[in-house]
Each structure stands twice: as C-alpha cells, then as structure tokens.
Amino acid sequence: MEHKNILESIFPGVEPLKVPPYWLRSFASSQVQAAQSDVDTSTYEGRLYQCPLTLKLPDESEGWRLPIDPVITVKGKHRLVRRNVLKQNASAPRRGSVKELWAQEDYSISIAGILRSADDDALPESDLWTLRKYVEARELITVENDLLLIFGITRMVIESFDLPHTPGAANQQYSITAYSDDDFELLIEN
Numbered sequence: 001m002e003h004k005n006i007l008e009s010i011f012p013g014v015e016p017l018k019v020p021p022y023w024l025r026s027f028a029s030s031q032v033q034a035a036q037s038d039v040d041t042s043t044y045e046g047r048l049y050q051c052p053l054t055l056k057l058p059d060e061s062e063g064w065r066l067p068i069d070p071v072i073t074v075k076g077k078h079r080l081v082r083r084n085v086l087k088q089n090a091s092a093p094r095r096g097s098v099k100e101l102w103a104q105e106d107y108s109i110s111i112a113g114i115l116r117s118a119d120d121d122a123l124p125e126s127d128l129w130t131l132r133k134y135v136e137a138r139e140l141i142t143v144e145n146d147l148l149l150i151f152g153i154t155r156m157v158i159e160s161f162d163l164p165h166t167p168g169a170a171n172q173q174y175s176i177t178a179y180s181d182d183d184f185e186l187l188i189e190n
Contacts, residue, residue: 053111054144055134063142064130070113072147077105107180109148109156117170124172128163131174135161140181153180 053070056063082097115131117124134141140155148154156178166173 051146052144056142056144057134057137058139058142063144064134066113067127068114068116070111072112072145073110074147074151074153075108075110076151077108079103079105107151107153109153109176109178109180111176111178113174114166115172115174120168120170122170124170128172134158135176141178148180151180152182155181157181 051069051072052065053072054063054065079102081100081102083100084097115124115127117127135158137158140157142154143156144154148156158176158178160177162175164173164175
C-alpha cells in the first residue's frame with residue numbers, strides 16, 4: 001500500500017500537509033489567497049497552513065517577517081449557554097437542551113516554525129533575540145498574514161511560547177500560542 005493511501009485510510013477526505021523537512025535551507029511556501037467577503041472560512045478552521053507572517057509592535061513601522069514561513073492553526077469557539085427545559089409533547093417527544101448563542105470567543109492562534117542559521121555550527125542567535133523581543137512584549141502585536149486576514153485577524157496578544165530541544169546546532173524550533181484581539185484594549189498591569 002502506498003504512503004498516500006495509508007494516510008487517506010486514516011484521515012479520509014483530508015489532504016496531507018506538504019512541509020519540507022526543517023533541515024532544508026530554503027523552500028517555497030504555499031500562498032493563501034487574500035480574504036474576500038464570499039470566502040467560506042469554515043474550511044480553514046482548525047487546519048494547518050504555511051504562509052508568510054510579519055509581526056509588528058506598535059512603535060515599529062516595518063516589523064519583522066519570520067525568516068522561514070511558519071505553520072499556523074486558527075481555532076474558533078462560540079460561547080453557548082445550554083438550558084434544560086421540560087419539553088414534553090405526547091405526539092412528538094423531544095430530547096436535548098435549548099442552546100443560546102451568547103458570543104463568539106477570541107480566535108486561538110498557534111504558530112509553529114523553525115529558525116535556521118546560515119552557519120551549520122552556530123545557533124541562529126540574531127533571529128532568537130528578535131523572536132524574544134516579540135514573545136516577551138507586553139502589548140498588542142499587529143500581524144500580517146493571508147490566513148489570519150481571512151478571519152479578520154490583524155492584531156493578537158501572545159499567551160505563551162515554547163523553544164523545545166531541536167536537533168542540530170543551527171536549528172531552533174519555536175511555537176507560539178496567541179489570541180486574536182478586535183477593538184478592545186489589552187489590559188496589562190506591570
């Protein structure tokens with residue numbers, strides 16, 4: 001059985017994500033088309049996409065485009081209130097609860113990628129210092145990314161980040177967990 005057929009049997013209807021191994025020095029990433037009002041966003045929710053991402057702090061004009069395009073996951077959630085009410089009807093008994101939709105919660109954004117040094121024996125120190133500046137920022141971060149734009153996400157706040165052990169001295173993986181921010185002000189006390 002071919003590799004592709006095995007994946008299709010485990011995950012029917014889901015196309016495998018084609019991401020080159022991290023040790024490749026350069027690669028082209030797939031592009032997601034810019035947002036349009038008639039795009040069905042339900043097909044993107046909860047799936048992985050690799051596309052360019054630029055992070056920008058409020059006092060910056062240019063920002064920082066991540067050197068290797070990360071993999072991004074967007075997850076959404078509604079805030080529901082479920083109420084159990086008596087729903088007896090002799091001719092058509094009903095079951096379940098009555099659902100009230102109160103609000104849509106912030107989008108949860110997961111960003112995972114790798115930083116790579118040109119020198120095979122050196123840590124990507126410059127990129128790590130720049131990444132640290134953004135993940136430790138205690139303010140809103142403006143984001144420029146085609147996938148996030150489809151969901152109307154232009155600002156986010158970082159909740160957590162991780163720099164796990166990565167094989168190879170020139171490589172450093174990272175992951176970031178963030179939440180979208182709309183028109184509300186971020187409240188952070190020092």
